[in-house]
Structures are given as structure tokens and as C-alpha cells.
Amino acid sequence: MSTTTLHEVTAITRVAPAADRRIPLSRLVRVELRKMADTRSGMWLLIGLAAITLAIVAIYYVTGEESERTFTHFMAATLGPQGFLLPVLGILLVTSEWSQRTGLVSFTLVPLRGRVLAAKVVAGLLAGTAAIVLSIGLAALATVVSGTPHGFAELGLVQLGKFAILQLTGVLQGLAFGLLFLSSAPAIVSYFVFPTALNIVGSLWAPLGHIQPWIDLWASQAPLFEVSNLSDQQWVQIGTSNLIWVVLPFVVGLARVMRVEVK
Amino acid sequence: MITVHHVTKQYGAHTAVDDVSFAARPGRVTGFLGPNGAGKSTTMRVIVGLTPPTSGEVLVAGKRYRDMANPGLCVGVLLDASAQHAGRTGREILTIGTETMGLPKGRVDELLERVSLSPIEARRRLRDYSLGMRQRLGIAHALLGDPSILILDEPANGLDPAGIHWMRGLLRDYAASGGTVLLSSHLLHEVEVIADDLVLIGHGRIVAQGTKDELLRTGGTYVEAEQRLPLLHALDAAGIPATTSGDGLRSDAEPRQVGAVAAANGITLDQLRPAEGAGLEELFLQLTADTQREGAVA
Numbered sequence: 001m002s003t004t005t006l007h008e009v010t011a012i013t014r015v016a017p018a019a020d021r022r023i024p025l026s027r028l029v030r031v032e033l034r035k036m037a038d039t040r041s042g043m044w045l046l047i048g049l050a051a052i053t054l055a056i057v058a059i060y061y062v063t064g065e066e067s068e069r070t071f072t073h074f075m076a077a078t079l080g081p082q083g084f085l086l087p088v089l090g091i092l093l094v095t096s097e098w099s100q101r102t103g104l105v106s107f108t109l110v111p112l113r114g115r116v117l118a119a120k121v122v123a124g125l126l127a128g129t130a131a132i133v134l135s136i137g138l139a140a141l142a143t144v145v146s147g148t149p150h151g152f153a154e155l156g157l158v159q160l161g162k163f164a165i166l167q168l169t170g171v172l173q174g175l176a177f178g179l180l181f182l183s184s185a186p187a188i189v190s191y192f193v194f195p196t197a198l199n200i201v202g203s204l205w206a207p208l209g210h211i212q213p214w215i216d217l218w219a220s221q222a223p224l225f226e227v228s229n230l231s232d233q234q235w236v237q238i239g240t241s242n243l244i245w246v247v248l249p250f251v252v253g254l255a256r257v258m259r260v261e262v263k
Numbered sequence: 264m265i266t267v268h269h270v271t272k273q274y275g276a277h278t279a280v281d282d283v284s285f286a287a288r289p290g291r292v293t294g295f296l297g298p299n300g301a302g303k304s305t306t307m308r309v310i311v312g313l314t315p316p317t318s319g320e321v322l323v324a325g326k327r328y329r330d331m332a333n334p335g336l337c338v339g340v341l342l343d344a345s346a347q348h349a350g351r352t353g354r355e356i357l358t359i360g361t362e363t364m365g366l367p368k369g370r371v372d373e374l375l376e377r378v379s380l381s382p383i384e385a386r387r388r389l390r391d392y393s394l395g396m397r398q399r400l401g402i403a404h405a406l407l408g409d410p411s412i413l414i415l416d417e418p419a420n421g422l423d424p425a426g427i428h429w430m431r432g433l434l435r436d437y438a439a440s441g442g443t444v445l446l447s448s449h450l451l452h453e454v455e456v457i458a459d460d461l462v463l464i465g466h467g468r469i470v471a472q473g474t475k476d477e478l479l480r481t482g483g484t485y486v487e488a489e490q491r492l493p494l495l496h497a498l499d500a501a502g503i504p505a506t507t508s509g510d511g512l513r514s515d516a517e518p519r520q521v522g523a524v525a526a527a528n529g530i531t532l533d534q535l536r537p538a539e540g541a542g543l544e545e546l547f548l549q550l551t552a553d554t555q556r557e558g559a560v561a
Contacts, residue, residue, distance in 0.1 A: 021333060096348065104346040108334065109334065109335045261315065
């Protein structure tokens, strides 16, 4: 073997990506998805999400009225429990960089923090979509097994779209609260306490009760669980309440994270 | 090459880093020395863009760090070996770095071997790692992208003597092959052995910088005698200023002059030697004495 070939062999095995080529967002998304599942806590959260979906469909199959064993009913049953865990997944996606201090490494490898956060948003939405797909699969299976006549009658893109909005805004709200607090416990507690408090106060105090559907995410999104179509006003209310509970905390948190010192 | 230009970082009224300028050059190990809380870590975070400076600028390989497209391939960074998810395995931590930088998977095994972490150790989770193992893993992580610049904050912390010896060899080889190493420490002996250039920082300010040889060529004399005070007075009478230092005295005069005064006064000496024999530690303590936190000098 001549020295030239030896040199070539070394050159080929040592091939490394160019340092001046920007890391593609798709790769950052893959890394974020990996980070979601590569710890015990992360893995259990995903397993829990799948298990609770399966359990709810099974329970509904056993306890639900025969006529109600339709695709949309099975599907709607999974939304609540999933909607509980998906925001937590979103929160942890952000806060683990601070609570576990991995941000020190993540933001050193990718100095434009917005790109890391964009990858987290995409990864979170993909996880949310996977959860919806799982619900669709299990709900369809349960409907077929039930053999309910016209079990898929109410199924339509609009209906699936409503479910998707519910779950994906949940993930986004989790991400937003994670960004706002940068710490798991306060973010999770706030996520559950503030909307509940607003809900209770709104039901007791009339002046607030009047504007509640405009500012209360739970109130405005409740119709999304239903089969009926939403009015234009209801859609606008979903918009305004998401503006308050998702967009606003996201923007405030993002602005802070872009400038904050990572220690 | 790393160049730090007039970097200042203020937290409210407190100035953590005060107009710091220095350079770390290729082919050399630059030791960044200072007592705890002197501003070493803050400066290093400013270098890699984690902490925005109040003023000043840093260039790494001629660029601002945040303008680097894939910095891991150019700069290896280890700021805190424990700043990793405690629930991830060592192997997984390196795999995430490899994937982020877009490197072939085989890189993980190469680096695990290079830092002597066994396959079994690599499968354990970080929370079960000793500090020494975390440092090895952190150094492996910093070397993943085969960078030409290394930035390491207190990498010797937690390493056993064999580990320190190993790291010293690794960094020497790295610099010898043209790499730039910036290494912070409060372990003076460690840095004294390994560094070519030194930057000494105290209370956020640079108190001395230069090559190790320049900084150690301070001249003067260190002398010990049982009759220390009479010797001090005799030197004073002879017009040679001296100060107490440890168990002995320090003077800017030559050893020969000090010896002559002692002989003329019949004082028996226990030690008489050029002051640089005391090494960097004396220089370090001297330069940072007024900024030293109490009890931090151990």
C-alpha cells in the first residue's frame, strides 16, 4: 500500500462536517426528540401518556353506553387525560435545560438560542401529534371492536382538527409556561392553579363571568370537546384566550431566555 | 486563538469582571488563575456567549462565538462537568453531542476510550458518576468535534493524582499539536506545571499576565533564619528593605547581599535562595492577597 492511499483512507475516515455549515433545524429537532425519551423520567412520561390513552379507551369501552361507543366519543375520552400530561411534557422540555443545567451545553453547541427553542417547539408538536395519532388508532380499534352502527358517522376533518387544536395548544402552553418560569415546579403548579383559580372566580363573580369565555382557556376550549360546530364568536374566544395563556407567556418567556445568563 | 477585549460584566452595582483583556494563543496552554469568586467562570461564560457582557467583545478563532455555525467543531468547552442531566448515561450524553454536531456515531467510542471510561461505566447514569468521572466525560464531550480550541473551567477538580497526570499529558499534547488551551484553576501547582502563559485575576481585575517565565522572573531573595527579627533589623540598617513572608523574609536584593549582611551580623541562616524558588504560589498570593476571600487560601 502506498502512502498516498493510506493518506486517502485517513482522509475518508476522518471526514467531518464543515464547521461553517449551520446545524440544520431538522437535526436539532431529532436531538430534542431523543432528549425527550433518553432519561427514565422522560421515558415514563411517554409511557404514561400511551398507557393512560389505552386505559381510558378500555374503560370507556367497558363502561360507556352501547350507543355512545362511537369513534368521536372514544377519541374525546382520551383528550382530558392526555391534555393533562402533554403540557407537562412541554414544560419539562424547556425547564430541564435549567433544572438539570444542560442549557450550559445545549446553548454552547448552538449559540443562537432561538434555534434550540424552535427545535423544542417542533419536537413538542410532533410528540403532541403522535399522541393524537395514538388516540385515533385506539379509538378506531375500539369502535370497530364495538361494532356500533354508524360508529364513524361523526368523524370528519373538522372534528379531528378540533381535537388537534386542543392537544397542540396544550403542548404550546406547557412550553410557554416552561419558558416563563424556567423551573419545573413553579411552571407545573402555575399551569394548573392559575386557570383553575380563574375558572372558580369567574363562576362566583358575575362581572368576570361575563367575559370569562374570552379570557379563560378552559371555558373557551370546552366546545372543542363537543361534536357540535363552533360559532364564529366561539372561535374568536378560543383565539383571545390562547393569546392570553399561550402567546403572551411564550413571548415574555422567549424574550427573557434570549437575554438571560445561562449558568 | 481567543481574544478578550475589555470585557466588563456588572451585576447591579457589583462588578464581577472589570475591563478584562487577554489572549490565548495557538500551540500554548494559557492558565487562567484566580481565587474563588475572582471572575474566572463569568469571563469564560462571556467567551462562549452564555453570559452577555456589559461591555467589551470576545473573538474566538476570529469570530464572535454566537456567529459560529457549528461551534462544537471549532471550540471544545467544559464549564461544569456536573451540568448534565443526572438521569442520562455517559454514553447518551456524548451521543447527544455527536448528533448535534453531525458527527459519525463511532466518535463516541473513540472518545470514551480516549478518556479511559469503560463501556460499563459509560452505561451508568451521570448521577452515579464521581466528580473525577464527570470531568473525564466532560473532557470527552469537549473533544468530540476535534476542535482546535479548548476552554476548560477547573477541569482538574475532583481528579485523582493519576487523573491529573493524565489530563496534564493530554493538554500538553493538544497544545503541542497546535491547539489553543484556556484552562482556569485555583490549583496553582497544577497550572504552574502545565501552562505556558498565565493570566492572573483577582476581584474581577487582571492583576498580572504574561508568559510563565516572565512572571516567575521576579528576582529577589527568600531567606529563613531563627533570628528572623534581628535579621530584618540588620537588613534594614544596611538599607535593604525586606518583608516577612511565610517563615522567612523576602527582599528584592540579591541572595549574595542578604547573605553578606547576615554574615556581618553573625546571624545563622537556615535557608537562602532566589525568591522564584517559591514559585507561582507566592506570586499568586502576593498579587491577590488584598482581594482574597478569607479562608479561601487553603
